[in-house]
Amino acid sequence: VSYYLTKILASIGISTQREQTMLNGIISTVNYATALFAAVLSTKIGRRTMFIGGGIAMFFTFSALTISIAVYNETGSVAASKSGLAFIFIYYTSFNICLNPLLFLYPTEILPYRLRAMGLSILVFSTKAASFFNQFVNPIGMDSLGWKYYLVYVGWLLVEICVFWLLYVETKGYTLERIQEAFGEDIKFDGPEEKNGPTVVDAVFENKGDDESSSHVERAKHV
Template sequence: MGGYDGSILNGLNILPIYNDYFNLNAPTRGLNTASVFIGGFFGPLVSGPICDRLGRRPAIFWGGAFTIVGIVLQTAAQNIPMFVIARIVLGFGSILSGIASGVYLSETFAGRWRAWGVVGLLNDFYYVGALIAAGITLGTGQWHSTWAWRCPSLIQAIFSLLCILILPFIPESPYWLVAEGHLEAARIAIAQTNSNGEVTDPVTSTVYKESLDALSFQKSEHGKTMTLLQIARDKTARKRLLIGMSVGPFGCIAGNIIAAYYLGAELDTAGVTDRNDKLKANVVLNVWCLFCALAGTHVAAKWGRKSMAILSEILLVICLFIIGGLSKVYADNPNGASKSVVYGDVAAMFLFQGFYSMAWTPLMYLYPPEVMNYAVGANGLVFSQLVLHCFAVAFVFVMPIALENIGWKMYMINGSWDIVIVVLIAICWVETKGKTVEEIDARLKGKKHRSDEDSCQGLEEEEPDRYGRDVEEKTG
């Protein structure tokens, strides 16, 4: 859903008929595009209570319903205010269903599939939706009516509609059922998702027991979540929050927003001005990014999160400076620039997106829950989403204005920001690859503490919805 929405705006921003209909300039183009993140800012504020009180499936349902309302309004938009309001409603529904879906997947996927299910299906498949949207806008881009942009907008509702129709046929999260006291329903749900419906299967029994243990831990003194005020007063908790929430802003600042939402303007700086060429590049770019994201998820466990982030940022810095340099060459002599300059610039853009997708696409979902323990995680992840959407609103709005006014210099500025990010990651981040909760604590506190707290945190490590331990190892 998010991938489709991002790519559709990328395609629409390329279409003259969309820009002409709303009489867009750089600021209004940025407003139309960034407004979805305004709605996304409010989603995390209510997603937690809705998920906990109503259940994961109802939260997904209401998120999908809000999204469909936003899509209908966007399709029927007659002016910029109507379009912006539609995008805000769409953004709210999208983030509500997105958070609920992430929680649902993490709580229902069998342990051996959880990493691919949560990180792979939920985040890497951003580019599947993006590819579909890019293909649709490539086709409708040839139309000479407003349906060139209204049709791709309307098609977006299919995904939310399918999701709503499928919901009655899938089980509720077993973890939520246990928390609400529906123990027999939870056992049946666990059997459906772990052992082909066999309630007496050893795997079902083990996962069921782990769910009970995790709930018992959360109700204990050590399982209580910390408020944001408590987090702010505790040095280690504060460090966990700052490191975990840095992933979102770092991902925004890295430079991906340019190609994700304003590929047409970026290609203009490289000398690619034909509308069809831009739409085709959007399709190819999403195929390339999907491949890189899936590859990155596969190797994330081998390389380590911190090492992966540092290597990616260094490569992004190099690509941005190359893009900026070649774009300057073209800007200085647009009529006399050789084809090699244009091809080199486009190639560097593709490499940039590939390096970004390989590291930051999986890290966005993978790293924050690993560095935030249970006590910090609930409020910490919500606060991280709020910060992420604040940065997204600012950068998505400003980027077309910057590209129009300073052109190639924007790449140099962005590359300089990424150098700062490399330093911050190297100094502040902790490596979580292969680390236990105790070992991560040791890095954050400067010493190991083998108190009763750690013995309770051992239960946390077994918690099915957060750490994905493969129970088949225990059942033989």
């Protein structure tokens, strides 16, 4: 959405430079505020919940935005234009909660020390490759298919939700060492208390974490 905001606004009838500039400024302010809120939220409700909840919200709001654009293009409905604008704001908020604070936080937590530098390098390469795709491929699809091209991303968001649900484990409340231990790393501790202390799996059976996060960390041990 952010790459072609001007084009998307034009597709719902907001085409003047003044209106687009004003909305761009408002959206940037909303993004800043929601990103700060999401950064605090990640320590309160957990990463997995944010991924799944934000992904579901992104899916429904982007689907609704696609419908609004389609209706406006077919009928010129003012209501469809206004609803499309509202869904743009909701989508940005959902994105900021789902991905903005977690894009680098979550990989850093789950990657073991020996793979962290390589893993983050692959992550950066992947994001740049996605940016390249957005920059050079999306315009072709949007010009050729119009609003129908957005259905590609509706499907992609559904795939992301499935990946979040099936593969992402909860890491809230655990140290980096304990998370690595859950993923099969052999962690050696120098301190006697740490060496003989409880493991992640111990915490699961002692109910030190909530049921959902504990079950997913336990499952990671077998991945």
